[in-house]
Amino acid sequence: MSGFYKTPDIDIINEWILKLNSLLKDVLSVNGSDQVLIEAYIMQAILTYFYEKEKDPMFSVMHGMRDKMFNVTRCSVETVMMAQIVTALYMEDQNDFP
Numbered sequence: 437m438s439g440f441y442k443t444p445d446i447d448i449i450n451e452w453i454l455k456l457n458s459l460l461k462d463v464l465s466v467n468g469s470d471q472v473l474i475e476a477y478i479m480q481a482i483l484t485y486f487y488e489k490e491k492d493p494m495f496s497v498m499h500g501m502r503d504k505m506f507n508v509t510r511c512s513v514e515t516v517m518m519a520q521i522v523t524a525l526y527m528e529d530q531n532d533f534p
Contacts, residue, residue: 445481453480457500471511474519475499481522494526 453476460473465488488494501519505511 443483446480446487448478449476449483452476453500469506471515474501474504474508474511474515478502478515478518478522481526485522485525491529498523498526 456473456476477497477500481494481501484494484497505516505519527533
């Protein structure tokens with residue numbers, strides 16, 4: 437599979453998120469097309485979870501994703517499910533989780 441797809445470097449994803457966030461932070465769309473930022477946060481969360489394994493960067497990614505999801509007017513079911521899966525992965529690693 438590595439011959440067909442290469443996972444982007446986490447630094448590239450972090451820069452991409454910063455640019456997207458600065459461009460789209462105040463954008464609200466009637467049809468929910470602003471969910472591209474949520475999908476970018478999901479990609480960042482997955483890469484952060486598997487490559488960095490630190491709580492602080494993952495928490496800030498989850499916080500940004502949560503804030504954007506609260507403000508989006510429409511969001512696809514697939515995006516919501518992926519956000520919930522990433523949140524569950526994060527919560528599963530917490531020591532104080534019941």
